[in-house]
Amino acid sequence: MGFNGAEFHETPNLDRLAAAGMTFPNGYAGAGNCAPSRACLLSGNYTPRHGVYAVGSTDRGPKKLQRLVRVPNKSGLAKENVILAEALKSAGYTTGIFGKWHLDGKDGAEPAEQGFDIVFDLRAGNPNARRDEPQDPKGVFSITRAACDFIEKTSATGKPFFAYVSHHAIHGALEARPESLAKFKEKAKSSKDGNPLYAACTYDLDAGVGELMEKIRALGIAEKTLVIFTSDNGGTQQSSQEPLRGSKGGYYEGGIREPFLAVWPGVIEPDLKSDAPVINVDLYPTFLALAGGKIAEGKQLDGTDLTPLLTGTAVAPDRNAIFWHFPGYLDQPVIRGRKSDVALGFRSRPVSVIRKGNWKLHLFHEEWMLEGGKDKLATNGAVELYDLSTDPGERHDLALKETARRDELLGDLLTWIASTKATIPAEKNPDYDTSAAARKLAKKTKTVPDPE
Secondary structure (H helix, E strand, O other), X not given: OHHHOOOOOOOHHHHHHHHOOEEOOOEEOOOXXXXXXXXHHHHOOOHHHHOOOXXXXXXXXXXXXXXXXXXXXXXXXXXXXOOHHHHHHHOOOEEEEEEOOOOEOOOOOOHHHHOOOEEEOOOOOOOOOOOOOOOOHHHHHXXXXXHHHHHHHHHHHOOOEEEEEEOOOOOOOOOOOHHHHHHHHHHHOOOOOOOHHHHHHHHHHHHHHHHHHHHHHHOOOHHHOOEEEEOOOOOOOOOOOOOOOOOOXXXXXXXXXXXXXXXXXXXXXXXXXXXXXXXXXXXXXXXXXXXXXXXXXXXXXOOOOOHHHHOOOOOOOOOOOEEEEEOOEEXXXXXXXXXXXXXXXXXXXXXEEEEEOOEEEEEEHHHHHHOOHHHHHHHHOOEEEEEOOOOOOOOOOOOOOOHHHHHHHHHHHHHHHHHOOOOOOOOEOOOOOHHHHHHHHHOOOOOOOOOO
8 A cells, every 4th residue: 555655556546545534554454364354354253253264274284284183164154143234234224245255155144144235246156267357357346336326325315324345356366457557567667566467456446446435525425424444464475565574364464464544524633643453353343333333132242442543532442452363274385474384384373363562472372282381482482472663574583582571461362262262273183294394394495585
């Protein structure tokens, strides 16, 4: 995003939107890749409560190099989980989803079954296939115009609306309008950074955002409409996340820290920045509070209402920390991933994470479960600790230096794991090959060099 300092990529509409409202440099997704993150946003729950941990499977990567038996993945949200659309519908809102759902596997349901009155997606059934429609790459403009029609028709009735505009861009396969691609190919001639197709796809997504905002302004409802823009996971290795570490699928900052902004003319002052950590599970309680809705009986929300933050009556959300939990395995190592993960061919192995203030702690469950836990922290590498205020790139592990801080965050994380009944992989994998793992770890691994 341009408003986050990008130079090769261009996002003029989002930059204007950011200047008109509040940006969150410490905004987060609820998970490192798309389906679980969307499940977090829509359910208002962290992953242990809904069980969507990955796309497809948590058993990805060489089986014989997995030390623990992974926790199985769910493909979608259970019908009984009252999601955001259902809660807003109960509060009198007309609801629509435009674009990607990604939660309709055997464990989930279709969006129309979970509170959405209108469902629109030209790409349903094959979301990552190329459309071969040069002027509508990834369906950006079809999705945008369907959302605009919905907003116009609903506004004409006088009813409030919730529009979940859920683009397939910039997920692969990358697509762009020919003129956008030509623009960035030309720009690449004088720049060492940037993938022209990735930048062009982002640029076309930004154009869709511009069309949507123009419709809201033209209808005269901008001052009645809260707009949130964010993403569901970090970028791929086609787009450097530096200075952040890692990328999509991981739980270093490059996999979970996202563009995040809020705009509401007359309510949110323009050109504001909040350094407070926020996460997409906060959107459910925020929207519900603004809509005057009630939490469904038996429903538990993990996020915090951001209204005081948005309206300037608070400088930080009313909570102690935010959390992530991934109890499985993802293949395809990333740039500046954990060295042992990269060596063994993984992007992520079982891990839980806490951010409290500016401190962030990773708890790696293989080492924790199999190499002595807390008693062996000095040698087992089960915990990494970073001070994000001085080290947002997570280059300097302080777990053995800031031991009091480490133990504080570790205690909070273990308490959270217990309170959410998060399932921890605890069973040894009978197929684990100790000798193969040792050879892999001993071998010099060829990876993309550290940018520093």
